[in-house]
Amino acid sequence: MALIVQKYGGSSLADAQKIRAVARRIAKTRDLKKKVVAVVSAMGDTTDELINLASQVSNSPEPRELDLLLSSGEVVSCTLMAMALRSLGYDAISLTGLQAGIHTDTAHGRARIDRVDTDRVIRELEAERIVVVAGFQGFTEDLDVTTLGRGGSDTSAVALAAALKAERCEVYTDVEGIYTADPRIVSNARRLEEITYEEMLELAAYGAKMHPRSIELASVYNIPIYVAASFGETPGTLIHGDVPMMEHRVKVTGVTYDRNVAKITLRGVPDRPGIAATLFEPLSAAGISVDTIVQNTSLDQFTDLSFTVTRTDLRDAVKRVRSVSEGMGARDVVTDDSLSKVSIVGAGMLDAPGYASRMFRALADADINIDMITTSEIRITCIVAESRVEDAVQILHKAFQLEEP
Ligand code: ASP
């Protein structure tokens, strides 16, 4: 019998009435003669409320205690869900992360799943029960409860789907799937019927926000994820890796942007071996990730070197750059934190020339200056002024004909 893993987000479980409505949806899947594992998040804003409560009794709650506290949110929703299903006449059982065999490392607050011991879940499924699992949590070798990081229930669901070899993982949430662009900026952004794992990771996914680790995990185990609204029958978005069938469609899948960008430029850097290593080693040692890097060829043995970091990292990064720039003989270090990134993403761009020039032309026609450019196999990113980034998103969405037909 085919097995489906379903995950329900906290906003779909915010009160008793919604829990009963979700229970009816789970029951409907069960009626299709499927085995069902339902993974639930905590009700509504429970996790935020618990974090707030902890901060009222302690300035720095111990990570172990905080994790056990936060895990209780999902325990509430999974027990209530099992009760709701039983009251509808369906046999159901709730399991905590520990009971469901979700083994993690000891990194409290951001634990990673090592393996899933599926014995108990399989036993319950074989007894014809719907299994309701508390998301977001696992346990260490010492039987301490851990949490997987905010939004981690998606990852719990995909891990269970992979371990149980489920047909697919369905993620139900308060929006109708993944969009071609941020609907707050592009009013005619379109819901995508399908998207590859890689595109989903690059797009920062407008619409349904998903835990990025869940997408990585799904791609490693090749588990299709169907993202849709919890209530109503509107179709959602299928995230999968089935590239051949996707070659027929438009090559750009979506447009994305990021305002959290700052640029650091070193002027007059001598052009000799070891300069880049000397510069970037202290940044990587400090855990600062560097994004776009541009170095010009030198005319007179001196060059300018620019790169971007997140604005959040700017101060720390500049401090570390200054500590080595003088020794390197650089003339000057300047920064700019009024920039943003805009990207087009699409698996179809792989090996298909012409996308970059179309992107640059569209931006040029709108008089938007491009400060820096980077690419991956399926993404082209331009750094532009923050004041023009919304225009850029709209223009590119239109230029690549992503709007509703
Ligand atoms: N309840 C947790 C959170 O709010 C986990 C989740 O929702 O997936 O972050």
Ligand code: MG
């Ligand atoms: Mg949540």
